[in-house]
Amino acid sequence: MQTAENRILAINPGSTSTKIGVFDDEHNIFERVIRHDLEDIGGFEKVMDQYQFRKQIILDALDFEGINVSKLTAVCARGGLLRPLEGGTYRVNEAMLADLKAGYNGEHASNLGGLIAYEIASSLHIPAFITDPVVVDELDPLARLSGLPGVERKSIFHALNHKAIARKAAAAKDKIYEEANIIVVHLGGGITVGAHHHGRVIDVNNGLSGEGPYTPERAGTVPAGDLIELALTGEYTKNQLLKMLTTKGGFMGYLGTNDGRLIADRIKKGDQEARVIFEGMVYQTAKEVGAMSVVLSGEVDAIAVTGGLANDELFISMLKDRVSWIADVLVYPGENELRALTEGALRVMRKEEAAKVYVV
Ligand SMILES: Nc1ncnc2c1ncn2[C@@H]1O[C@H](COP(=O)(O)OP(=O)(O)O)[C@@H](O)[C@H]1O
Numbered sequence: 632m633q634t635a636e637n638r639i640l641a642i643n644p645g646s647t648s649t650k651i652g653v654f655d656d657e658h659n660i661f662e663r664v665i666r667h668d669l670e671d672i673g674g675f676e677k678v679m680d681q682y683q684f685r686k687q688i689i690l691d692a693l694d695f696e697g698i699n700v701s702k703l704t705a706v707c708a709r710g711g712l713l714r715p716l717e718g719g720t721y722r723v724n725e726a727m728l729a730d731l732k733a734g735y736n737g738e739h740a741s742n743l744g745g746l747i748a749y750e751i752a753s754s755l756h757i758p759a760f761i762t763d764p765v766v767v768d769e770l771d772p773l774a775r776l777s778g779l780p781g782v783e784r785k786s787i788f789h790a791l792n793h794k795a796i797a798r799k800a801a802a803a804k805d806k807i808y809e810e811a812n813i814i815v816v817h818l819g820g821g822i823t824v825g826a827h828h829h830g831r832v833i834d835v836n837n838g839l840s841g842e843g844p845y846t847p848e849r850a851g852t853v854p855a856g857d858l859i860e861l862a863l864t865g866e867y868t869k870n871q872l873l874k875m876l877t878t879k880g881g882f883m884g885y886l887g888t889n890d891g892r893l894i895a896d897r898i899k900k901g902d903q904e905a906r907v908i909f910e911g912m913v914y915q916t917a918k919e920v921g922a923m924s925v926v927l928s929g930e931v932d933a934i935a936v937t938g939g940l941a942n943d944e945l946f947i948s949m950l951k952d953r954v955s956w957i958a959d960v961l962v963y964p965g966e967n968e969l970r971a972l973t974e975g976a977l978r979v980m981r982k983e984e985a986a987k988v989y990v991v
Pocket residue numbers: 645646647648649818819820821847889890891892895938939940941942943965
């Protein structure tokens with residue numbers, strides 16, 4: 632058997648999970664999804680406080696599987712809330728580490744990706760990369776306007792998986808990505824709905840704090856005036872308010888769990904409250920799809936639905952009922968992020984492209 636030139640460790644810290652994979656070149660030799668419930672991570676005040684916990688579960692999983700980390704040639708992670716940048720693979724550098732630690736654009740588990748990748752890679756004297764981080768920014772100028780001078784809309788979304796899935800959906804419609812119009816719906820811990828126009832994500836809801844549908848743990852768009860009233864009661868710190876929007880909204884806020892599988896079980900057992908909240912999430916997601924169809928002037932080749940909740944048949948059938956008049960709905964459950972990360976690292980390791988440099 633031919634030996635691999637590269638062994639890549641791919642790390643994807645999500646809000647409700649940590650996913651890791653090891654690839655010998657393109658061949659996946661190990662993959663694990665570690666799901667986090669409230670007991671695991673609810674006690675951490677800040678996302679950055681989860682650093683040791685998340686790093687250790689990765690190292691333990693590799694150890695348990697008997698993966699020889701000394702054979703790794705690079706580590707690649709889903710990167711975090713950096714400054715807005717163009718897509719591609721970036722080598723983790725000092726400037727990036729500083730912005731990830733500070734949470735330059737906010738707090739999210741993906742901030743841990745570059746940091747953990749860097750620590751593991753440095754101990755092995757190999758490079759650490761991030762690919763297509765959540766701040767890839769291709770917004771059209773019109774999409775940046777919020778309506779309030781001084782407040783600009785931001786591009787914060789599941790860029791890595793959006794791009795991979797949009798390419799697949801375009802191919803399924805016999806088009807190349809750069810010539811297709813695709814609406815991608817990523818149903819993760821956050822939900823992002825993006826308008827992909829000829830290879831660029833020209834509009835997308837900010838998936839972190841305050842735009843779009845509510846999600847397994849995020850509030851999505853909240854009436855602004857009421858939010859100001861709440862913030863000014865003096866009952867909450869800034870950090871508590873941000874946590875409310877990012878981890879205590881949606882399923883978590885209404886039903887006490889961010890686990891879509893538990894809610895699906897409750898619905899099957901006849902829990903009416905769970906059904907209404909679930910349907911509300913579908914309703915808001917469908918509204919966002921409608922908005923993006925207008926962004927694309929109604930010329931939509933396909934609606935591609937992906938992420939963990941895309942495994943849920945009820946969610947998909949309710950969503951199809953509301954949006955399939957716009958375009959065909961193609962479903963890609965889960966996500967392809969570990970492979971996409973690996974491919975990003977391989978392109979650089981093989982010198983097919985140069986690693987981009989993060990500058991501030
Ligand atoms: N098979 C499934 N059926 C229903 N819900 C699921 C399934 N798998 C994952 N989910 C739910 O989908 C949501 C997002 O999961 P995932 O995409 O893995 O999130 P993240 O990567 O953001 O941590 C979670 O609420 C999770 O419980």
